[in-house]
Amino acid sequence: MEHVWDFQTVFASWSLLSQGLFNTLKLGLLTLITGMFFGFFVGLGRYSRSSWVNFPAGVFVEVFRNTPALVQIMWFYFAFPIISPFDIDAFAAAALGLGLNTTAFCAEIFRGGIQSIHRGQWEAGKALGMTYREQVWRIILPQAVVRMIPAFMNRVVELMKMTSLASVIAFGELMHQAKTISTYHFNPIESYTVVALLFFLVISPFAFLVYHLENRFRK
Amino acid sequence: MGYVWEFGVVFNQLDLLLAGLLNTLKITGGALLFGIPLGLLAAILRLSTYKWLRVSVGVLIEFFRTTPPIVQLFWFFFALPMLSGIEMDPFRASLVTFSIQSSAFFAEVFRGGIVSIERGQWEAARAIGMNYLESMRRVILPQAVKRMIPAFLERVIELMKTTTLVATVSYADLLYQANNIAQSTYRPLEVFTVAAGLYFIVLFPTSLLVKRIERQLAKTGEGTVH
Numbered sequence: 001m002e003h004v005w006d007f008q009t010v011f012a013s014w015s016l017l018s019q020g021l022f023n024t025l026k027l028g029l030l031t032l033i034t035g036m037f038f039g040f041f042v043g044l045g046r047y048s049r050s051s052w053v054n055f056p057a058g059v060f061v062e063v064f065r066n067t068p069a070l071v072q073i074m075w076f077y078f079a080f081p082i083i084s085p086f087d088i089d090a091f092a093a094a095a096l097g098l099g100l101n102t103t104a105f106c107a108e109i110f111r112g113g114i115q116s117i118h119r120g121q122w123e124a125g126k127a128l129g130m131t132y133r134e135q136v137w138r139i140i141l142p143q144a145v146v147r148m149i150p151a152f153m154n155r156v157v158e159l160m161k162m163t164s165l166a167s168v169i170a171f172g173e174l175m176h177q178a179k180t181i182s183t184y185h186f187n188p189i190e191s192y193t194v195v196a197l198l199f200f201l202v203i204s205p206f207a208f209l210v211y212h213l214e215n216r217f218r219k
Numbered sequence: 220m221g222y223v224w225e226f227g228v229v230f231n232q233l234d235l236l237l238a239g240l241l242n243t244l245k246i247t248g249g250a251l252l253f254g255i256p257l258g259l260l261a262a263i264l265r266l267s268t269y270k271w272l273r274v275s276v277g278v279l280i281e282f283f284r285t286t287p288p289i290v291q292l293f294w295f296f297f298a299l300p301m302l303s304g305i306e307m308d309p310f311r312a313s314l315v316t317f318s319i320q321s322s323a324f325f326a327e328v329f330r331g332g333i334v335s336i337e338r339g340q341w342e343a344a345r346a347i348g349m350n351y352l353e354s355m356r357r358v359i360l361p362q363a364v365k366r367m368i369p370a371f372l373e374r375v376i377e378l379m380k381t382t383t384l385v386a387t388v389s390y391a392d393l394l395y396q397a398n399n400i401a402q403s404t405y406r407p408l409e410v411f412t413v414a415a416g417l418y419f420i421v422l423f424p425t426s427l428l429v430k431r432i433e434r435q436l437a438k439t440g441e442g443t444v445h
Binding site: 069079082 | 222281282286287290294297379380383398411414
């Protein structure tokens with residue numbers, strides 16, 4: 001069986017692909033920012049001494065870390081609208097699922113980073129008369145953030161890959177556009193190959209950065 | 220808004236969900252069966268002294284680590300059969316995809332483990348007359364494997380979560396069954412919640428195990444690889 005490669009039809013659909021790429025980046029960026037923002041608070045919450053704070057935070061993190069992201073997205077798309085007073089479209093469902101998933105993973109990164117800082121640093125802050133917030137902002141975070149960078153980069157890689165799951169609920173990101181193009185032009189080989197390469201081009205620089213940073217930190 | 224939860228309809232079809240869970244475990248197990256040896260081979264090739272081999276295997280590993288598994292699955296399911304004439308059913312396509320995809324991740328775990336063993340161990344093995352394969356099998360790997368256990372289990376958890384993708388090519392895993400039941404009973408809220416719960420029941424104990432082993436290894440002063 002000889003296959004004649006024909007990328008013409010894929011490149012002719014360039015407007016679909018670029019729109020998909022834009023949507024992939026939009027979903028990825030939005031969920032990354034919200035995930036890091038809320039993850040910070042959940043991470044601090046898990047570190048809290050009050051069990052009213054750390055227990056729910058712990059449950060939240062474990063539930064979202066130990067169930068598949070696709071199930072989370074489908075839950076928000078098919079199940080959540082029933083009890084939600086708002087309309088949920090594909091983008092909102094994907095953003096909710098991936099956003100909360102990223103929040104849980106980022107919370108663990110923050111917690112790990114904060115925990116890696118020696119207790120004495122907290123005590124030194126307190127000895128200088130700093131409040132809890134000042135200790136976190138001025139002493140703990142500046143030291144912890146450096147150690148967390150590779151883990152966050154890794155999250156970016158995983159998250160960008162996970163945005164492709166939104167294609168299952170027909171959100172028009174890159175993978176969904178590939179499906180559309182391949183059904184329209186009967187060219188699954190070329191369209192999925194092109195999309196795989198596009199993902200590789202977008203994501204591999206981050207993976208390379210992780211590799212580079214980890215090597216540097218090891219020294 | 221008073222929504223009346225009705226889990227009865229889901230529990231009536233629990234056997235379907237459990238059959239789906241079994242298929243999820245089947246794909247996960249199958250992918251491990253092929254992915255682990257393949258990953259070990261890829262790690263050894265990536266540590267080869269030949270630069271062209273090292274680089275080309277490295278690129279291949281990175282490609283499978285940094286492209287979304289759903290793209291890979293669709294490629295193996297729709298594109299590969301047209302290219303090669305190999306017949307693909309959903310099970311076969313899923314098995315091939317996840318074996319290769321997880322082997323790329325396992326390769327990195329193996330590499331991390333092997334590299335973490337001190338040079339002196341290699342030299343000692345050579346000094347008593349072992350060749351490369353013998354030193355790897357008898358000296359290096361037995362020590363490296365212990366340090367890899369947490370990273371390895373972490374990968375198994377990720378793998379099982381990733382296998383939900385097989386539902387998109389109509390392999391009857393847990394998610395696929397849940398979707399079907401949700402459509403036939405009009406109870407997506409209950410069905411998807413129970414399905415998520417089933418995944419959690421399997422994955423959470425595994426996560427706890429990872430943490431326990433990590434703590435134990437830390438106590439004995441043994442390093443772990445990530």
